[in-house]
Amino acid sequence: MAEIEERPEEPPPFDYSPYRVLIWISSDNPRIDADLIRDDLLDFLDRDFYSVWRTVVADAPSAVASIARRDLGSITFASIAASDPVIALKKGHPHSLRIHFASDAGRFLDEIPGTQGRIQEILRRIEQNPESKTTPAKFAWKDKLRAIDGDAVTLQKMWKDESTEAILVSRGVADTLDEPRAKLIVPPLDGQVVDAIEQFDKIYIARLETKGSPPNVQVIELDTLIRHFGVVMQRPMVSTSHLAESVGGAIRDVFSPVVRIDEAGQKNATG
Known part of the structure; x- marks a missing residue:
């Protein structure tokens, strides 16, 4: 009896897989970095995104951090990739x-x-x-x-x-x-912006202003598929002990899901 040849499994479409998420931390205080808030931030985000996100938290590359500290709202893909x-x-x-x-x-x-x-x-x-x-x-x-x-x-x-x-x-x-x-x-080399674009679906840049008046957190989202930055979300920083909640809350608010439309007609659409 002839054996049935198994068809190779095809990778699932991107919208059936968890988002690959990278969070870059840019802080004006050298004592507050990704290592300090990573565990608490992941715990906070897991409340909403545990089943749909695979998240990495890291310090922003120096060029990205420099631009973020100047003006997070003016950041573009070209400006952060130019320094690679x-x-x-x-x-x-x-x-x-x-x-x-x-x-x-x-x-x-x-x-x-x-x-x-x-x-x-x-x-x-x-x-x-x-x-x-x-x-x-x-x-x-x-x-x-x-x-x-x-x-x-x-x-x-x-x-x-x-x-x-x-x-x-x-x-x-x-x-x-x-x-x-x-x-x-x-x-x-580690920290290459272009590599991050290829490895992740969403990148969040979190700017921590601990010395501001009042202290605050600003977050912006980069959708790597279309290389588009969203709007800047700002939240007050109540205290450094609750920093993960401030960052996580801003990320949750600025998150923009991607929807795939398979068929679009005048009266209906499926996706």
Whole structure:
């Protein structure tokens, strides 16, 4: 008797899976961070979202935190992603088609120039990543980094030099490079905004103003599917001991569910 071939299971549509949620904390008090409020905040959110959210709470990347502290309402995807470090590779490079990841850049490039400050930051982030000890080959490209004697303007001028294969710059700068255009290689570093966009469905940025008058919490939601920021929700901060309730309440109020419409007609719709 012939065996019945089982059909492979297809992944469920996004609206049948729990939301993958990331909450970034930006505080004006270095003693109040994600580690301090994580457990209480997750407990608070579980009251409403336990079955439909899978939540991660972390400190906001420095660039995101900086923008959030200035004006949370003016934040855009472009503004927070522009600071991500990338390897800008010349599209005309002989091995351009073979280089897709930073590890490829380490194999095919002779050197990757960058400013001293940016390279020091990259090396620090690699050193703090536990994977740098367990899978060092993943970060072997760091040996190709070369600090230049100059600033970001000097580095951009090097792009025109025929001997330059690639440079280490921010995504915002890389997007402006031309003659030739740049192929962007994203290094495997923690805190990359673009990686977060791909890994989560919703991102909430919580700005904690403990030194304000009165102290308050502001939260904004980013829907990663359409890369759209919602409105800013503000709540008073009664006390630091009830901080998780203030943050959680603001997140709950600003949450915007996503609905999928399968069929839409003039008189009915299904989804």
